[in-house]
Amino acid sequence: MALRVNIKNIPTTGAGETTSKQLWNSQLMGKPASHALAEDDAGRMKHYRRAILRAAQKTQIDPAVIAAIISRETRGGSYLQPDGWNSQGAAFGIMQVHRMNSPRGGKDSEEHITQACSLLADFIEDMNPSWSPEQRYKGGIxxxxxxxxKVTSTDVDRNTEDGDYANDVVARAQWYKLHGY
Structure with missing residues (x-):
């Protein structure tokens, strides 16, 4: 079972410069950029809402975090290839389960989302037990x-994609939490 924390209590800087560039013609950075990206994906996220809520119930992962990961990984599915794989063929589905984890289910199925959430729950659980619950949750992300x-210190984004993955996901999750997830 995943560690329970209030996503609103996790400190975050939000999206870095590279991630912020996904917002065309915008100068937004940090949390405002993450919130704008989450809002931009909100319409696509409605399609997955039922599966997100069911997976959240099964795995105890906050549904706002699930929505935020879907937003970050595939912009609500819009970045997927028609077959569900990423452009490199290494990760599958709206939550981008890596090939080495033997992705299950359809690209946007409840089975896929639940598998991804189970992986996330394990990562959170396995983080350094001396860290605060919020640090462990962010480290798991x-x-x-x-x-x-590659997550060996509380500077959890040191080795993540664009150096902002967890901070961006947490900021997007904070937006989704305020908007019904």
């Missing part, structure tokens, strides 16, 4: 992106 061996 970072590990979802770069692997647990």
């Amino acid at each position: 970072a590990a979802y992106n770069c692997g647990p061996a």
